[in-house]
Amino acid sequence: MNLKPLSDRLLVKPVTMEEKTESGIIVPDTAREKPMRGEVIAVGPGKMTEDGKTLPMHVKVGDVVMYGKYSGTEFKMDKQEYLILNESDVLAIIES
Numbered sequence: 471m472n473l474k475p476l477s478d479r480l481l482v483k484p485v486t487m488e489e490k491t492e493s494g495i496i497v498p499d500t501a502r503e504k505p506m507r508g509e510v511i512a513v514g515p516g517k518m519t520e521d522g523k524t525l526p527m528h529v530k531v532g533d534v535v536m537y538g539k540y541s542g543t544e545f546k547m548d549k550q551e552y553l554i555l556n557e558s559d560v561l562a563i564i565e566s
Contacts, residue, residue, distance in 0.1 A: 478517035478557040480529055482508035482537070483550065507536045507564060508553060529557055534564040
């Protein structure tokens with residue numbers, strides 16, 4: 471895939487929650503919550519200021535981030551779901 475986000479946007483591959491609960495109950499697709507975390511696949515160059523300077527991005531490729539439940543724009547490409555977010559939609563970077 472060759473997709474490069476513009477400005478302060480980033481491409482995220484959502485991490486889906488497990489299909490089974492700890493007690494072994496299988497959760498159907500219709501009952502699952504939207505994912506709120508994902509892995510950053512690509513980042514744009516950064517936001518352009520009024521005086522023409524580019525602000526650097528705080529998020530980098532490979533980071534696992536947490537974002538708002540209904541943030542960004544969802545789309546499918548090559549049978550995989552992705553999300554394009556503004557950097558400001560990212561709530562936190564999850565460090566392991």
